[in-house]
Amino acid sequence: xxxxxxxxxxxxxxxxxxxxxxxxxxxxxxxxxxxxxxxxxxxxxxxxxxxxxxxxxxxxxxxxxxxxxxxxxxxxxxxxxxxxxxxxxxxxxxxxxxxxxxxxxxxxxxx
Numbered sequence: 001x002x003x004x005x006x007x008x009x010x011x012x013x014x015x016x017x018x019x020x021x022x023x024x025x026x027x028x029x030x031x032x033x034x035x036x037x038x039x040x041x042x043x044x045x046x047x048x049x050x051x052x053x054x055x056x057x058x059x060x061x062x063x064x065x066x067x068x069x070x071x072x073x074x075x076x077x078x079x080x081x082x083x084x085x086x087x088x089x090x091x092x093x094x095x096x097x098x099x100x101x102x103x104x105x106x107x108x109x110x111x
Contacts (some may be wrong), residue, residue: 016077
């Protein structure tokens with residue numbers, strides 16, 4: 001990908017990567033909600049951002065993006081932020097609803 005001519009497309013690609021990777025952010029948030037220890041919450045956050053960084057490097061290699069630019073990092077972080085502020089709520093509520101249904105069935109089977 002030639003960056004100087006297609007910077008908007010590269011930015012949108014990075015934005016969509018950040019939003020798609022936000023699904024893992026939902027899992028990290030759910031893990032953090034279930035724990036009460038701050039050390040575990042910190043480890044979950046650090047692990048998430050390490051996986052995000054590694055995933056972006058792999059993605060940029062596969063798509064053949066040239067040198068790393070600041071707007072690429074901003075695009076990934078902005079996409080992730082937009083995911084957390086919008087679609088995360090829908091997905092988290094759906095996951096909790098499915099979890100509660102399965103938990104009720106499990107309790108009924110035990111009784």
